[in-house]
Amino acid sequence: MTYLYGGTILWVDLTTGTTSIRSTLDYAEKYIGGRGINARLMYDAIGPDTDPLGPDNVIVFGTGPLSGTAFPGCSRADVMSKSPVTGLLGDANIGGDWAAELKYAGYDHVVLTGRAEHPVYLRIRNDLVELRDAGELWGQTTYETRRLIQDELDDPEAKVLSIGPAGENLVSFATIHGSVGNAAARTGMGAVLGSKNVKALVVRGTKGIPVADPEAFLEACKAAHDQVKGADYYEEVHTIGVTNAEYAYVLSGIEAGGDGHEGLDFDPEGRTDYNAFWNKHGYKRTGCMGCPVHCMENYSVPGVGATVISCELYTQLTWEVQNADMLLWYALIRQCQEMGIDNTSMALTIQWLMELHALGIIDASLTDGIAMEWGSKEAITAIMDRTIANEGFGAVLAGGMKATAEYFDAHVPEERRGGRSTYWYAMQVNNNPMYGINPRLTSMSLSYAIGRRSDCIQDLDMHQFDSVTAPVYPGWSEEDRAHAVEHERELAYELTGKERAGDPDTTEGKADIVHDMGIQTGIADMAGSCKWHTKWLFLYLMPEHYAAALSAGLGRTVTPEDVERASLRVRNVERAIEVKMGRRRENDTIPEKEFSKPVSRGHMKGKHGVSREDLERMKDEYYTLRGWDLRTGVPRHQTLVDCGLKDIADDLAELGLGLEPFELDAGGADLGAGEKETAPSARQGRRPGT
Amino acid sequence: MNKVLAIDIGKCTGCHVCELMCSFRHHGEFNPRRARIHTTVFLHDEIAVPVVCSQCEDAWCERICPSGAISTVVMPETGARVVQVDEDLCVGCKMCVLACPFGNIQVGAAGCAEKCDLCGGDPVCVQFCPRGALRFVEAEDREVEKRQKLAQALAGSYRESE
Numbered sequence: 088m089t090y091l092y093g094g095t096i097l098w099v100d101l102t103t104g105t106t107s108i109r110s111t112l113d114y115a116e117k118y119i120g121g122r123g124i125n126a127r128l129m130y131d132a133i134g135p136d137t138d139p140l141g142p143d144n145v146i147v148f149g150t151g152p153l154s155g156t157a158f159p160g161c162s163r164a165d166v167m168s169k170s171p172v173t174g175l176l177g178d179a180n181i182g183g184d185w186a187a188e189l190k191y192a193g194y195d196h197v198v199l200t201g202r203a204e205h206p207v208y209l210r211i212r213n214d215l216v217e218l219r220d221a222g223e224l225w226g227q228t229t230y231e232t233r234r235l236i237q238d239e240l241d242d243p244e245a246k247v248l249s250i251g252p253a254g255e256n257l258v259s260f261a262t263i264h265g266s267v268g269n270a271a272a273r274t275g276m277g278a279v280l281g282s283k284n285v286k287a288l289v290v291r292g293t294k295g296i297p298v299a300d301p302e303a304f305l306e307a308c309k310a311a312h313d314q315v316k317g318a319d320y321y322e323e324v325h326t327i328g329v330t331n332a333e334y335a336y337v338l339s340g341i342e343a344g345g346d347g348h349e350g351l352d353f354d355p356e357g358r359t360d361y362n363a364f365w366n367k368h369g370y371k372r373t374g375c376m377g378c379p380v381h382c383m384e385n386y387s388v389p390g391v392g393a394t395v396i397s398c399e400l401y402t403q404l405t406w407e408v409q410n411a412d413m414l415l416w417y418a419l420i421r422q423c424q425e426m427g428i429d430n431t432s433m434a435l436t437i438q439w440l441m442e443l444h445a446l447g448i449i450d451a452s453l454t455d456g457i458a459m460e461w462g463s464k465e466a467i468t469a470i471m472d473r474t475i476a477n478e479g480f481g482a483v484l485a486g487g488m489k490a491t492a493e494y495f496d497a498h499v500p501e502e503r504r505g506g507r508s509t510y511w512y513a514m515q516v517n518n519n520p521m522y523g524i525n526p527r528l529t530s531m532s533l534s535y536a537i538g539r540r541s542d543c544i545q546d547l548d549m550h551q552f553d554s555v556t557a558p559v560y561p562g563w564s565e566e567d568r569a570h571a572v573e574h575e576r577e578l579a580y581e582l583t584g585k586e587r588a589g590d591p592d593t594t595e596g597k598a599d600i601v602h603d604m605g606i607q608t609g610i611a612d613m614a615g616s617c618k619w620h621t622k623w624l625f626l627y628l629m630p631e632h633y634a635a636a637l638s639a640g641l642g643r644t645v646t647p648e649d650v651e652r653a654s655l656r657v658r659n660v661e662r663a664i665e666v667k668m669g670r671r672r673e674n675d676t677i678p679e680k681e682f683s684k685p686v687s688r689g690h691m692k693g694k695h696g697v698s699r700e701d702l703e704r705m706k707d708e709y710y711t712l713r714g715w716d717l718r719t720g721v722p723r724h725q726t727l728v729d730c731g732l733k734d735i736a737d738d739l740a741e742l743g744l745g746l747e748p749f750e751l752d753a754g755g756a757d758l759g760a761g762e763k764e765t766a767p768s769a770r771q772g773r774r775p776g777t
Numbered sequence: 778m779n780k781v782l783a784i785d786i787g788k789c790t791g792c793h794v795c796e797l798m799c800s801f802r803h804h805g806e807f808n809p810r811r812a813r814i815h816t817t818v819f820l821h822d823e824i825a826v827p828v829v830c831s832q833c834e835d836a837w838c839e840r841i842c843p844s845g846a847i848s849t850v851v852m853p854e855t856g857a858r859v860v861q862v863d864e865d866l867c868v869g870c871k872m873c874v875l876a877c878p879f880g881n882i883q884v885g886a887a888g889c890a891e892k893c894d895l896c897g898g899d900p901v902c903v904q905f906c907p908r909g910a911l912r913f914v915e916a917e918d919r920e921v922e923k924r925q926k927l928a929q930a931l932a933g934s935y936r937e938s939e
Contacts, residue, residue, distance in 0.1 A: 295808030379907035385823040
């Protein structure tokens, strides 16, 4: 009997319409599941010549061994493909109800290859797998698609992941949507699905997930729930939510960074007050399957409709584009969800256009006659409509920031651009529009720079985040704040053994924290649970909790060290993929214009302003912890071998990317004189006995 | 004492933990399809509604059962009424499934009728419900709470009108 896992990986060749299966257990021990197995499948499937929107690209949907169980936050599916945004590894994670259902149907992963001749949707009902015609669904919104498919199949319980019109139109940053409010939003996974003529993946399963030792598994789940519910921050997230925290971050200057905000006061009346909006239009907290936290909110606005909103969505189409009209914001969020487009990418693209316009670099003649004034309602809506439709100037934007910059550069004389490419002004990492989180903060800059999939979320150093933003949490007294800051400082010291690691104004210990955070969130991603329940969001599920659940569920011993090692291994697989696609040390950076500039507003005004040297120094430390070559950022041969990835090490060597130990030592000596590199260890940096 | 399983739709987030724990307790696996409580999520209205056997005072499933497998008992500790299935007597004829107007009894893989038995007096769905949408309370208390909520709202609007 297969415990915890559905047991099979389903391959669907869209070109021929044929399917095949393979046992998940071939990969399970080494890569656990979810993002881990996805990464390994992707390593074997794509190369530097793979066209992200071509039939040679592959897209993988992966659940983890804990998906669909009662372990906290067991709702996640990880989606991987070659990204049409970055040309590197694309990856997005989605909650809701789909992942569990896939497990109940008996599958852990679904791999789509090739391209269907005409629009189809994949339908899975236990052992039945079929491609059905989606001609009638093409052009429908994500909300409607779900309903129409449930009607067609006469199955109101069918769980649907689908793309919207933006994905069909191959907008590079299109999303895949699940149940309302849930999206695999980043790095253009929706465009990949659209390029394959796949409108949706529909699943219904009636099989159960057995566990080896029910009593022990129940205990492990209880312990994990208790840990989450007992965390200091639980009450905050559970009752107030992360959108409120986001509002606090914005006020503090942590969120909504960038030059565009300097000296501008677009909201003197405080119309963007999130609490006012919530009190008027919010009615309930909600969450994904199996979640005790409920980080999301239900809203209903007369004349617009109901939807679910959480976290960063608050910041983007308000502050980033200087829009103080919250009803417009709400309608835009709903439009993003229905049309299947990434709110972050869209907002940051519009922000860039507005900044270029304000600087006099571009004018309306380049943007279909739309004047990109800060906060212009007409500009925001028109640009969004055109981008989703991939029409007119929208067709340029749909290609991403770099393509847009090329278009501008060809039309704007160099002196008007300040002697630079317009790309220089864009808030992006490897063409991936950045989050609202301010990259001028020390460890944030490192999180962005080294971030897998070219964004910061995975490795985000929330310790630092909190110690500086705590003052504005609603409901916290000054005493609470002081306590929280002290607590976070202690934890940072405990983890790194460095005195000032918890101090926001230094680079000391930041690489250790970011490295550790990557390991922790990686474990959750592989297990198929939500990374918000790790210490990433102060909910403190630790490797021990995952290991206990996996041991009881699988009926074999899985130690905390095992899951940490697997997380390190998977990160190296991902790095190897990115290296194969061309990513090197110089690609691990933040926009040049953001260096050595302090935070421009809020409680944090005047602080930080990470310099290029700061970032490079942190990168040195981070690469050393990871066992990556300091000169190139390529995982060292020995690192990969030590992780149990000898085949990948050999593969990189064959491609001329392998770095022999002696070469590495030479490279290391050049940059990090006197620094002794060691193989990575998950526990590295912790003081003995902690 | 007369404890009942009380549902507060306003608090339910549709997380399905009740289904997961129910199936795990009764069948040793996580499988919402085999749970005896089901939460329907209306995505477009963002409302979630748990549905579970209401332990009818005059249970049609009990009345129709030809083999006498279904009976109503009152639990001594809690006074809770439970309409329960005796697996040894059940022949799997599915008459109860036909009779129940609410779809709260089903015939499972074992060929036997399955329904909520309040876990023998300590419902696991209640233990794990993360927002307290499910509670196991005195029947009277449930109404009292509802009335108090209404009274509070009325008091609020009365104060405003003053």
